[in-house]
Amino acid sequence: MTKTLNNRAWFFVLPVFLIVAFSAILPLMTVVNYSVQDTFGNNQFFWNGIGWFQELLDPSSQLGEQFLSSLLRTLLFSAIILLIEVPLGIAVALSMPREGWTVALCLVLMALPLLIPWNVVGTIWQVFGRGDIGLLGWTVNRLGIDYNYTGDPIDAWVTIIVMDVWHWTSLVALLCYAGLKSIPDAYYQAARIDGASRWAVFRTIQLPKMRRVLLIAVLLRFMDSFMIYTEPFVLTGGGPGNATTFLSIDLVKLALGQFDLGKAAAMSLVYNLIILAICWVFYTVMTNVDAERERVEA
């Protein structure tokens, strides 16, 4: 069979190409351009080669040390978030009702935090956690626990983590709930006939059937928590000290606060590469799991 060649087809591709070039390729190339240059203002630039990258990846330099600690902080944050939100989301999904009017009620209540803009979430918790007028901060202090998220790094971390759990656990729960709903009743009935315990039902039916949505939930929550910016920026501004300065906050400070365009450009490229690498690993794992599944099912 011969394919029809028609050059007019390019006209259909052209708009997409233009939009992508305008919104992604050109800005990215500008960043690449900045990352190899230095400037002392006046819009005058000097060639710096891979200098910024060398400095960034050398932990003994000031920039490198700052980058490494932000990176580790961000990774730690993502790890904690996943460890809390995934099991908690599963637990919530399991305890949600299966039928009746309470289903709709639960779904709406669960979706509420997801609908609140991120800077509003930050503001809510900023006020909520204050020791003088915030209900949470005031109550905790009254209970005799010394809590001050603006002064104590641990308190700041706890507040940000609790805030993120409050904001995003629903997403994991809703995804898991969708996974659970897709399990036919016959599986539960068969398990009852087989005398399976609650735990056995979870291990042998629910968890395996939820695996796909769980992978998606983990991926989404990882990406979101790894790029978290707005909420900690509003809540703590990265403080106290640098205790909650995640990569994104660090980057914005560098680029827009200090106007260190070269350093910031290099940093954002490396940041980008890290995200790409991690996503690639996730993607490979997921497709491999699916491929294996299909091979097994064939």
Add this chain to the structure above:
Amino acid sequence: MARITLDHLAHAYRANPRTAEDYALKEIKHVWSQGGAYALLGPSGCGKTTLLNIISGLVRPTRGRVLFDEIDVTDLPTEARNIAQVFQFPVVYDTMTVRENLAFPLKNRNVPRDRTARRVEEIAGLLDLTRVLDRKASNLTADMKQKISLGRGLVRPDVAAILFDEPLTVIDPHLKWQLRSTLKEIHRALDITMIYVTHDQTEALTFADKVVVMHDGAVVQTGTPDELFERPAHTFVGHFIGSPGMNILPCRVEGAIAFIGNTMISLRRSYRTLSGGERIELGIRPEFVRLQPKGAGLPVQVRRIDDIGRARIARVEMSGRPLAASVPDGISIEGSEASLVLDPNHVHIYANGHLVAGEANGGHGA
């Protein structure tokens, strides 16, 4: 091993049922004897799955009791009853091997490991699953998976009855027959009560010693395949079983004579108890209606003659009403005019759908 008694059982899915229409399952009294092979036959939505789920304990009946032997199990949970169930779509535990799947019910009941292993081997042998014991269960074809589901029921030595909920729905046609004979063999080998739900009359009639026909949430007839064929207790049974189904013709009955339009048919029994208000119908299976060349018998118009392999079935019209009749071997019909001969022993009269017994012809009537 047990006899299962359904005592005045009824079920409604909505709360506070009032009229008969509210009941998905209308009142039923039935005894399933130990070791029997039963089929529960009826169209989709007739309540047969509800009945099955009540027996297995997945659904609690609105009214009535379920007895295993003499013990009331109505309120016992599924896992406490000695019941196994095979579902319409194969249920296997995907992450486990076939061996682990088969061992699962025993593991949950804390049966010692060596006894479990022996029993699994035994059942796998019976179901011809020995070759695949160490493969992942998700890796197998639908018929294999159904065998695994069945095997999970059979491994329990105390199992009293196995319930099948249309188990062959997703099986390839050429494997259906095989799997059904496997079921028959197992039934003979293990002396277990089996209740098989289906909407397929061939499956029901070949599998079961006794068939329970359900329609609209009620049992309309219970009997051997022969009884269902020879003496359908309800026009639904006559129509649903047999292919083609029974001819059901609206008629008027006076004593021992039925009038279909202008055609008069004399009956073996007389029906003087029929009141005026009922819907009266005459039923006769095509097998007992013979088509003959025009002559003695009831005059009919032949529309078409179908060769269905084992017999020839004529589609005819009698006084404007369509009818199916069998064409005996060696008879050929010229033109569209022919005659019908009805076997009077197989003519049944139905009032409002139910078979009317009638009285032996005495001094009354024709």
